[in-house]
Amino acid sequence: MAVSRLDVFYRRLLLTKLFIGGWGKPEDLKRIFEFRKIIGDRERCKSLVPKDYPVYINKTEDLTDCQIHDGFFMSPLEHLVPGILPPEAVKARFQFIVPKKWQRNRPVCIHLAGTGDHFFWRRRTLMARPMIKEAGMASLLLENPYYGYRKPKDQRRSSLKNVSDLFVMGGALILESTVLLRWLERDGYWPLGMTGISMGGYMASLAVTNWPKPIPLIPCLSWSTASSVFTTGVLSKAVNWTELEKQYAINSVYEEEIIKLLEYCGADSFKMMPNLLKNVNSLEHLLGLSGDHEVSVSQYSKTQMEAEVDGGLQGYRAGEREQQLSSVNSKGTSLDTVTR
Template sequence: MATVDRAFTQVRTLFGRLRFFRHGWGDCASVHRTWLSSIRTGSTPTPSPAEISWTPLPLNLSLGTFRSPSAPFLPAASATARILYVPALPRAPPAPVVLHLPATGDHGFLRRLFFYALWLRVRGVASVILEGPFYGRRRPPTQRGALLDYVQHLPDLGRATIEESLALLAYLREQGFERQAIAGVSQGGLHAAMVASLCEGSVPAVMAFAPHSAAPVFTKGVLADVVDWDALGEDWGDGARDRLGQVLDVTHIRNFPIREDPGRHVLLFAQDDR
């Protein structure tokens, strides 16, 4: 399967012609390290419940938008968060609800809607699908697909997903959804673990094929083959790969607190995955 992963990545990036971080490092500011330090000391303020504007859609679905709590450091195109609400059937409140987080390159809502949310719906479970920053309608105009322009955009994406998730879970509690869970695949699984470590109360998470950090994904995994190392090497010389690992260390799960209820979570692993 690792060979299939590598071949699929080459096709998706036009055989390596499209690459991550083609504009270089960005400012690689310490803003996220300061945020993580406050998390470790327990002094990070919890985002306020999201203030959502709703638009009804067919099939009783609803499109919601709200100002991201991370808007100050996001590109303008990513500053407005978008969600799709899929109510449970039958619609007897209060149904349990799952917040679905995006994997790398998961633009829009359709993949998670058809593979997860509609299956949960007929089993009496509601879903909220978050369109992540830098993806879909929230993609900066200079970005090609999911290939982030700057290294700095990756920790920006992660922190924004976490803060938006916390704001959404707070909103759902206000609406009477006390039974909550978080789910994600790959990058979404790592973010689900981070959110579960920070959210109020005990919220179970389902993490499928999730890395412990983005660093090995982009320095050793299949995505390392489509990093624009030339763009990164202009600033850092031959140590670009080591430097990238150091910068992306902010995405390591060890930066987040350990909860006392590990039995409430589900981790799915792959035997041969790059």
């Protein structure tokens, strides 16, 4: 696929390198990858954040059509994985923009920030205020860890210093979104939804998968993985590959221990399909078909289905090869954010 002109233009605007510090401390990577096994389980994740988790409002601004409440709370990640967040990011900050007159119910949409979206002014001006005028909907803008007031002192602009920071950001946003959803629900706001642009949409998707109730989700310009953005996409030229390769070669812990924590967890649909083919006869038995109908099912199952499965597996393997080529080494290290 050809690189878009927009990507080429955006790359020229990148003035700083990503991950200049490398992978991050091996101990931090181990801790966050172990924690993702817990946060990736919806049933276990439900109990990580208490329903009465404290949230505070410390400032209110009164405008003609709305009120803007500035609030904060301590990130639950600091309690669950102590010391993994930089000190500046421990306090989660947000703005809650509420219309003075509700049109119907009291709907609220949580907006997560995209790459480079520091503080609140961009989402407030382009998204929240128009939503109040057009739909009478409130907006809650959560500030990402490593952005705005939560940016570490030694970090330049939006360029995360370590690869581990990306995983920490994802884990923190999942838990912090849960805090805010519980807080809004507790105060009688409904319906609740989540959205975000680019990285914000991806993070919103992660957060919603851990919410135990039906909830609208609108991810904009985002995808089901963030790895391709760093390995082959718009940010690939900004990644400090030299330092990553150097650290990986020098410290054996990445290959011997951390790689194992990145292995796929759960059932793989591509690998399940060959087993499905073995149960074709059982499928025909369940359908209770006979004669010509049985022949048609059998023919489809053993020819067309095999072709489709074989094609899917070939695509899957091709994807694996592409990922391997774009990774630091032949084992295919992924730069995904927290795995669901």
